[in-house]
Amino acid sequence: MKVYCKQPFQAEQFDGSSKMVDKYELIDTGIILGTHSSPELYLTGSGKVDIGDWIATGIKGEHWAIEDDVFKKMYAELPVIPKYVSDWIEKCKNGGTSIGDMLCSERRPEKMRDWMSLAPGTYNFDQRRYSKCQELVARAWLDGYQVEEDK
Structure with missing residues (x-):
């Protein structure tokens, strides 16, 4: 089966x-x-x-x-991610970049690195947020996603 x-x-x-x-x-x-x-x-x-x-x-x-x-x-809703994250995912997918390299901190655009790792409104690294965002981006890569509406 x-x-x-x-x-x-x-x-x-x-x-x-x-x-x-x-x-x-x-x-x-x-x-x-x-x-x-x-x-x-x-x-x-x-x-x-x-x-x-x-x-x-x-x-x-x-x-x-x-x-x-x-x-x-x-069922679970597709993840909601910012436009710049969806742009990065699509650039990597279209360029033949692996999911591992797409998540690599040194390769990601700075705005995406900050979104993933900094506690909102601060410049402090937030390990829980970082882990949660990594999983969210990986799910978006694998399952699809929705782009966050502009605020």
Whole structure:
């Protein structure tokens, strides 16, 4: 047996709004069966969707429902990194640099070194922050990332 990694996908938590019902073309079986006391919404091909469940969208635009507790146990958001970090990752990937060399302190741009190693608002080295940022950048390299919005 082989084990595979799932590719990133988008997911949105269902809030019960008409907007989301329309967006995902949910079917209200209560209306169809004439027993509409409280809506029972279904996502075509996926099953019942309750408020708080997640609706995932795959690369081909397909949708499937995931219960909230299952979603929280199985999935994590892509890391959020500053633009200059994403620029460095892309430069290294496109230039054939290994992940180890990309993380090498001597090779990284100064702004990225400071972001990874200095406690916010100080010039003091922060080992915990450094370790956390190294892991974050490695995850971004391997899994993909989101670019932090400008403040």
